[in-house]
Amino acid sequence: MSIKDLLFPKFCLGCGYIGTYICSRCASSLEYVKDDICLYCQHSSLFGFTHPVCQKKYGLDGILSIFSYNNLMKKIIKNIKYRLATEVLRELESVVKPEMLSKILFYKKIKYRFYLQPIPLHLRRLRDRGFNQALLLAQFFNRYLDFDEKDILIRKKETLSQATMKETKDRYFNMLGAFALRQGESVSGKNFILIDDVATTGATIKEAAKILKKNGANKVFALTLAKG
Numbered sequence: 001m002s003i004k005d006l007l008f009p010k011f012c013l014g015c016g017y018i019g020t021y022i023c024s025r026c027a028s029s030l031e032y033v034k035d036d037i038c039l040y041c042q043h044s045s046l047f048g049f050t051h052p053v054c055q056k057k058y059g060l061d062g063i064l065s066i067f068s069y070n071n072l073m074k075k076i077i078k079n080i081k082y083r084l085a086t087e088v089l090r091e092l093e094s095v096v097k098p099e100m101l102s103k104i105l106f107y108k109k110i111k112y113r114f115y116l117q118p119i120p121l122h123l124r125r126l127r128d129r130g131f132n133q134a135l136l137l138a139q140f141f142n143r144y145l146d147f148d149e150k151d152i153l154i155r156k157k158e159t160l161s162q163a164t165m166k167e168t169k170d171r172y173f174n175m176l177g178a179f180a181l182r183q184g185e186s187v188s189g190k191n192f193i194l195i196d197d198v199a200t201t202g203a204t205i206k207e208a209a210k211i212l213k214k215n216g217a218n219k220v221f222a223l224t225l226a227k228g
Contacts, residue, residue: 065227188216200228
């Protein structure tokens, strides 16, 4: 055990076991999302494709989420956002089963060339936090995907935390006009995968997809660590 571990011991986020943030016992409680859904109607959809009847002019083309948002995953995401992002993601990668992440390889089988675009933070929140957890998640997923990463979206509006809002309409209103394309960037004809930590109503991801599509993007999918 290192001096760092003695001075600042790790405790499992699930049970408090000392020595690790995600012990093997708690790792087995992570729930893998087996049945992907269309984000618009919430009904089953192969690989999370948006159903043709649900497709919007500037809408998302599909979404994949890896885990259900159970109690342990809530704690993991909270710590990824606010405290221990790099270390927790490193442990998560070591304890998850390969088949849990295998479905994201679906994106490598589609004929489109994709760019990974993390959902951006507002500059003030980025300064306060010191990092963007969506960017770290993009790097985490990219160990399997090996796509180019982009930083062409900005968050021009300082929104309230979506987690504080229970009503779907409030979440959508909160995100309205939150994003813009970075000056001088072109997305015309390009294909993107938006990266975020959790999708509940999908308000954040849908608003980001709308900006990309309005500026000429071809296909926009999303990939999240968890589905709320």
